[in-house]
Amino acid sequence: MSIHKTTILVAEDDPISRKLITKCLTMMEYNVIQSPDGRQAIDLFVDHHPDLVILDVMMPVMDGFATCAALRDVSTVPIIFLTALNQDAEKVHGLDLGADDYLTKPFTMSELQARVRAALRRALMVKPETATTVGDFTIDRAAHAIALRGQPLRLTPIEFRLLECLIAQRDHVLTHEHLLAHVCGEAYGQDIHLLHVAINRLRRKLADGSQSAYIQTMSGIGYIFRSHPN
Structure with a gap:
């Protein structure tokens, strides 16, 4: 073999x-x-x-x-x-x-x-498991895909990892450093501008432009994903 x-x-x-x-x-x-x-x-x-x-x-x-x-x-x-x-x-x-x-x-x-x-x-780290559903989102890690209310989202690899991380730790505040380390690696712990850009692009794809929607900003700290936004 x-x-x-x-x-x-x-x-x-x-x-x-x-x-x-x-x-x-x-x-x-x-x-x-x-x-x-x-x-x-x-x-x-x-x-x-x-x-x-x-x-x-x-x-x-x-x-x-x-x-x-x-x-x-x-x-x-x-x-x-x-x-x-x-x-x-x-x-x-x-x-x-x-x-x-x-x-x-x-x-x-x-x-x-x-x-x-x-x-x-x-x-x-992408595990060959069946798709899981969390609220409005369905995550298929094997296919590297996420759907919102049944509609596939067109995500870059970084956007996929970012949204997956936010959903997995939903309703918990995640610091800029934590998200950057998970999504891009430890070397990017201070590159907050790139994180802001990725979050903004992700919000547009989720039609998520308000503070009451899925991804909420915790000023000076990071972000929190609300599984049940107002």
Whole structure:
């Protein structure tokens, strides 16, 4: 019986960076496949079905954002962005497209390894169980899907984890730090702006614009999910 070896797809146009990342991941005993652009990355994804994808944002032929959007149409595979664009707007755009994490260049190999381990660990936490219903919401963890009053919600992976966390700990105040650690990882404990953006997008998808609805703001602390909003 063959043992499954975790496969990671690395799409990075700079050959030196691609070689260093590949060496780093190979040392962790992952199987690594490489691509210099987004178009080839999609072809390799279809052929190899990797367990995780690492995308550079600035690539020729098809950039990382377009590649991420294309992958999200067909898969919930964990995606980590590599970007030299240290701007909140760019990071939020990537996360909104469905990326699970991002690393701003330059970064250390140990940081990359930690982010890879965390993304793979979160993916394994999705349990193959039947759908559960909580109030107006039905959560299907195996399908990575949530429905509101029977209507499927179109959620990015981060939005799914955020809403799942809020529902699971409904009627309890959750701090910004707790939500960020659960949804994005410990490294994001102070990146509250990204959490605010994700909450606002989630509220719009829930048609949840008032303080009396599902997600309520606890000023200066965090958020609370009301299972029975007023």
